[in-house]
Amino acid sequence: MGPVDLTSGKTMMANGPDALHLYVAEKFEAAMDRKIPQMEVRYHNLSVTANVAVTVFNTIKRSLAKFAWNKRVVHKEIIKNASGVFKPGTITLLLGQPGLGKTSLMRVLAGQFPKSGNVKIEGNVTYNGVPRDEIGKVLPQYSAYVTQFDKHFPTLTVQETLEFAYAVCGGGMSKHTEEMLSHGAPEQNAEALETARKYFENFPDLVIEQLGLQICRDTIIGSNMLRGVSGGERKRVTTGEMEFGMKYMTLMDEISTGLDSAATFDIITTQRSIAKNLHKTIVIALLQPAPE
Template sequence: MEDKVTHFGSDTLTSGKAMMAHGPNALHSFVAEKFEAVMGRELPQMEVRYHNLSVTTNVTVTGEITAESELPTVFNTIKRSLAKFAWNKRVVQKEIIKNVSGVFKPGTITLLLGQPGSGKTSLMRVLAGQFPKSGNVEIEGDVSYNGVPREEITKLLPQFSAYVTQFDKHFPKLTVRETLEFAYAVCGGGMSKHTEEMLSQGTPEQSTEAVETARKYFENFPDLVIEQLGLHICQDTIIGSGMLRGVSGGERKRVTTGEMEFGMKYMTLMDEISTGLDSAATFDIITTQRSIAKCLHKTIVIALLQPAPEVFNLFDNVMVLNQGEIIYHGPRDQAVPYFGTLGFKCPPRRDAADFLLDLGTNMQKKYQVEPPTGMTQHPRLASEFSEYWRQSPLYADLIGAINAPHDPERLTDVEEHMKLMPEFRQSFWESTKTVTERQWRLTKRNTSFIFVRALMVVVMGLIYGSTFYQTDPTDAQMTIGILFQATIFMSLGQTAQVPTFYQARDIFYKQRSANFYRSASFAIANSLALIPQAVGESIVFGSLVYWMAGLVAHAGHFVIFLIIMMLMNLVYAAWFFCLTAICPSFNIAKPMSTFTIVIFNLFGGFVMAKNVMPDWLIWVYYLVPDSWSLRAL
């Protein structure tokens, strides 16, 4: 490996393939050597400590839950719906994470093991600063990053802490490269000014070489991520979805991992990244992450379910969670011997990871041997395992590390790097431009939707125009009816946007939690992307209806009619966008959109005139957009 590092030069940093030619360790060693030589110290690092951390939530229970009550029958569905209004409801406190303590040191890679529901995801999201805030969830305990309490840097935390979710949420119409390049752009893109200043502290020759190395490294970073994750074969293939053919499930999982690789991250937390991957792909990814941890001094924590033995051996430390409690957190090679002191022996042909996962479950009996002296019986519950863990010498060492003074170098990293980190890498207008470009690309590629909408607008325009063909313009009732029907068409047509908005909402939540961009940038980008569609639909539909119906043959009146149609199109699209943000699920947003259309049309001034509306509901008339458009027309 030394020979590879020696022959690795800055002229090799021309593409992702060239950078990975000698393997990830050679690349990362070369980059670290160049950077640290100029800085005169190691690269910025992060040590995470948490002490007595607990997460609890209040759950409303309306009755006893049995296997029969969970069956998807009509009776059970009705019963669960009515149970929400029951008088015998009670609130039960559920502990998700129970008083856990630990430390993740820089330069180490830790494996997080646990059965589903053990609290792995909750722990990682709390440490990443992405645990959802809710009134019925309470987080207790101390979490610090290089000695800085979590509460002081919550907004900045996503900038130096990456969290890879276990769910693959992506835009199906974008290619693999486009998805990763978007993440690259919003997470800082090339070399930042702060990085350039950091690499200008050595001799002129050293600084010039380090800056040039960094510039090439960051410029080709999307290619590097694609090569590291083995996505070069499918980089120009759309991601796809359950209804649209694209990349495979394993490739989609690797895109999820790569999306969070960009930016100056000091800590990476990965949640179930091996789902859908074969053992070879998982091994390559973990090998790369180990190289990043060792050479670039990053803090890496990865949750895996049943890793292969060769993957398990790549980790330095192992944490085992069971029902929200830590039953082991220490060196990987001491995990099996530790449980041997509790009377559990791992069979020769049993994987160590599977052995650790079976402890605290009904499967542990096959590992039980004679209890050690002083033990009357084997621990069975998670609380019993946790109690033995707290009495072990390894736990005492862990508490000693938590209470130890912080390394002065880590405190320097806080002052020189962490506190100088902006909340967002791009400015407001830059991020708005980037998100708008992505949204416009998505709009153009939704060709089937555009074609169907265009066909619908033309057909409905001809139907409306022929139905009211050359009506008498002096017939006020008929004219108002035509105008009102036109506004109804605009409102009903925008309900088709609700599923699209919901798909984008899940992706927005993930990317906003990672501080990719501001919420306002996303909202503005979506609004701007709707304008061309609104203009086109209004011109086509408005022209057919206006001239076929024989309305006033005046250019000014016609332009006003088109403008109002376009505004109605945008207003309803904005309203459904708002409903999507407010409603907790699609099943609620869809009927709510229909309900609001009925209200808007009912109080629009045509179905029910203003002078016959009840006085206590007259305020609705002034709120709905239909009334304003009808009066303007």
């Protein structure tokens, strides 16, 4: 594999995502003397149920809740006896109509399903063979969940938003990564460390290039009351925020909402390259198209 110019996000992507990720993977694996760490996720007979109060109008229920004495509670099955496996180095597509449990499944696997007394989660979930209950507290270190909701600070620009997310995720090369890249020959270790340093140094710029956000990098995010980037650009920023950090698994929920087919294709192409070359486990949930 020929050298890749790592001086900026633009030069990194000059030959496409495959060339970049293959180059980085080769340098890292030579210094680690093994494959890049990866994560296999298995779930067996996974069920999520909730007890919910039934009313004619939820708004009336909320406003009059303090006056209600009798409530009719029903048992709702969100996920029922689901089983499956997501393997490293692959990209998996979840298709389904709204309300079929795609988001709930991804949030359970990402360790981000809200805990509540009226919600019950049953079944077995393992990460590289480790049960969910044992790895739950540190799971956010290894997995990223891209929500379908765009929640940002409206007055920050696209560049500032991604740089803030990068800093929150640790920013730069961690001590752990540095230690991992020290098991090869001295020259291999030196090359890998220099590659990692430049890669992480230009990470926010790289994400902007990968998501096609160059034209709006200095535009504020905006909100319903403040004009900013378009809805599709905001959705891409949401995706970009979760690209930082050396995560082994990424779960992406309805990332194509508001995007045209070309933008969606570019994002999927990049994610496929990351999965193939960096051995990442990637799951993408999309709305199932109408039959017509």
